[in-house]
Amino acid sequence: MIISSAPMRISFVGGGTDLPDFYTKYPGRVISTAIDKFIFIAINHAPFTNHVAARYSVCEEVSDPSELKNTRIREALLDLGISTNIEIGSFAPIPARTGLGSSSSFSVALMKGLNAYIGKKLDKREVAEAACHLEIDLVKEPIGKQDQYAAAFGGFNVLQFDPDGTVSVEPLLLDYKKRTDLENHLILFFLGTTRDASSILTEQRANTERNFEILKRMSDSVPVFKDALLRADFQSAGEMLIEGWTMKKQLASGISNSGIDRLFEIAISSGAWGGKMLGAGGAGCLMMLAPINRRVAVVNTLMVGAKAEGFESACEIPVGFVQSGAEIVLNSNGR
Amino acid sequence: MERYIQEFSQSAISLLRNLPKVEIAKAMNILQAAYERDGRIYVVGNGGSLALATHWVADFNKTVFSHNLDGYQHRFQAIRLPTTEEELTAWANDVGYEMVFAGPLRNYIQDSDVLIAISSSGNSENIIRAVELARSQKVPVIGISGFDGGRLNPLSDAKVLIPTMQGDYELVEGVHAIVLHIFTKYFKDYFDNAFLLGKSQVHLPSGARLNSADHIHVPQ
Numbered sequence: 001m002i003i004s005s006a007p008m009r010i011s012f013v014g015g016g017t018d019l020p021d022f023y024t025k026y027p028g029r030v031i032s033t034a035i036d037k038f039i040f041i042a043i044n045h046a047p048f049t050n051h052v053a054a055r056y057s058v059c060e061e062v063s064d065p066s067e068l069k070n071t072r073i074r075e076a077l078l079d080l081g082i083s084t085n086i087e088i089g090s091f092a093p094i095p096a097r098t099g100l101g102s103s104s105s106f107s108v109a110l111m112k113g114l115n116a117y118i119g120k121k122l123d124k125r126e127v128a129e130a131a132c133h134l135e136i137d138l139v140k141e142p143i144g145k146q147d148q149y150a151a152a153f154g155g156f157n158v159l160q161f162d163p164d165g166t167v168s169v170e171p172l173l174l175d176y177k178k179r180t181d182l183e184n185h186l187i188l189f190f191l192g193t194t195r196d197a198s199s200i201l202t203e204q205r206a207n208t209e210r211n212f213e214i215l216k217r218m219s220d221s222v223p224v225f226k227d228a229l230l231r232a233d234f235q236s237a238g239e240m241l242i243e244g245w246t247m248k249k250q251l252a253s254g255i256s257n258s259g260i261d262r263l264f265e266i267a268i269s270s271g272a273w274g275g276k277m278l279g280a281g282g283a284g285c286l287m288m289l290a291p292i293n294r295r296v297a298v299v300n301t302l303m304v305g306a307k308a309e310g311f312e313s314a315c316e317i318p319v320g321f322v323q324s325g326a327e328i329v330l331n332s333n334g335r
Numbered sequence: 336m337e338r339y340i341q342e343f344s345q346s347a348i349s350l351l352r353n354l355p356k357v358e359i360a361k362a363m364n365i366l367q368a369a370y371e372r373d374g375r376i377y378v379v380g381n382g383g384s385l386a387l388a389t390h391w392v393a394d395f396n397k398t399v400f401s402h403n404l405d406g407y408q409h410r411f412q413a414i415r416l417p418t419t420e421e422e423l424t425a426w427a428n429d430v431g432y433e434m435v436f437a438g439p440l441r442n443y444i445q446d447s448d449v450l451i452a453i454s455s456s457g458n459s460e461n462i463i464r465a466v467e468l469a470r471s472q473k474v475p476v477i478g479i480s481g482f483d484g485g486r487l488n489p490l491s492d493a494k495v496l497i498p499t500m501q502g503d504y505e506l507v508e509g510v511h512a513i514v515l516h517i518f519t520k521y522f523k524d525y526f527d528n529a530f531l532l533g534k535s536q537v538h539l540p541s542g543a544r545l546n547s548a549d550h551i552h553v554p555q
Contacts, residue, residue: 180532
């Protein structure tokens with residue numbers, strides 16, 4: 001049995017500049033952190049079953065991996081040449097499509113685990129690239145590379161996407177005091193599961209030329225945001241999140257909607273400094289930065305406002321930052 | 336004689352002023368990630384560096400949580416290798432001195448672990464063997480070296496190099512002791528702070544929580 005894990009992530013600014021249509025012309029940048037919500041993948045060698053089992057929100061049992069409906073597991077098994085006698089299960093503390101990058105965390109944990117299963121150990125960069133290859137080249141998702149790198153490396157990072165396709169990872173060296181301080185100022189408020197982001201990302205990619213100047217500003221705002229975090233100036237950081245979110249909304253239609261815009265307004269009027277949506281398509285998580293003494297008021301106001309806007313499952317998700325990236329939690333298959 | 340003392344301390348002060356802060360910070364992030372996944376930290380060194388390793392392990396395992404020993408579900412697991420003189424001499428006598436660290440490390444090492452390698456020259460063959468083993472397993476390496484860093488520094492994920500003239504063992508080992516104490520002090524403050532805040536309902540990939548609420552009773 002092998003159990004691998006990878007964290008979900010919160011991205012602060014620069015999201016969208018990790019798409020090749022942009023970064024081949026100008027360096028893309030994203031600042032993000034891993035959070036204490038993990039996808040776990042369990043992989044079992046089942047020599048007497050002669051089947052491939054994939055157990056996630058549904059259970060699939062097939063005789064050949066090509067018959068699997070789960071695109072990521074199917075393509076990963078085919079790519080690695082694993083054809084039978086394997087059972088794969090995934091586990092997570094919160095549902096998929098919350099805007100926390102969980103699908104890439106899934107791919108990262110899957111590639112880390114499956115490679116360990118065939119006796120190949122991957123370091124952080126190798127597993128990030130393996131997950132990118134899986135999602136972008138094999139499954140053909142219209143996504144960038146930020147989420148795979150965030151999940152594989154863990155911790156706070158500035159990711160830079162260079163025109164030649166390389167990704168550099170600069171850890172943001174925040175000490176525990178600043179990290180705890182930021183956790184205490186940060187509100188993660190779940191509104192509801194997002195639609196498939198593919199259609200929005202496809203439109204966003206098509207609009208890259210038109211949006212080039214906006215994306216450039218988003219990329220250039222990353223070092224400024226980083227400095228605000230290093231100074232523990234969370235008010236400036238919150239205001240920059242609003243600017244970033246306002247820019248992001250212009251990239252494609254359907255990223256936000258009037259209900260979300262109203263929730264933003266009431267959060268700000270309750271004392272929040274600023275924030276953004278994590279996830280596209282009019283749902284996901286609202287992330288706000290607020291003074292500590294306004295936290296409870298902001299959350300309470302959001303609870304009432306979200307119900308009024310029809311977000312029935314709205315709730316606060318307590319969140320902590322972690323240094324962990326892609327990990328092998330258990331490997332009883334030998335070393 | 337005072338002048339001699341003054342010159343030595345000036346050299347030490349200069350090294351301390353120019354500590355590789357970014358690499359030390361990276362090393363502490365590596366240690367934090369190991370804690371979060373409940374991994375173990377192996378420490379190896381020869382001679383004075385072995386003494387530093389042993390001293391650090393004692394501090395780190397105990398002192399980090401000393402203000403709230405019951406307050407955490409799990410603690411750091413730092414292990415000096417080899418753990419006994421018997422094991423050290425057995426490997427040295429039966430196999431060769433170059434295997435005194437890599438041999439025992441092979442028994443223990445798992446994916447979730449970390450290796451700290453301490454070598455003033457960075458060139459001790461037995462240290463390099465242990466580092467190469469860790470790297471082959473994709474286990475992160477914190478390399479603590481002196482002089483020009485030798486072979487150890489480029490092989491490390493966190494490259495804690497205290498640059499001196501060749502052979503300045505006293506300065507290098509003295510500053511290495513400070514670096515190791517920074518590791519201990521940082522995490523001691525970190526867990527004290529988390530305990531005081533009652534914070535740290537942070538979930539860890541090991542399944543545990545960095546938590547002061549769920550006490551495990553440890554008989555005193």
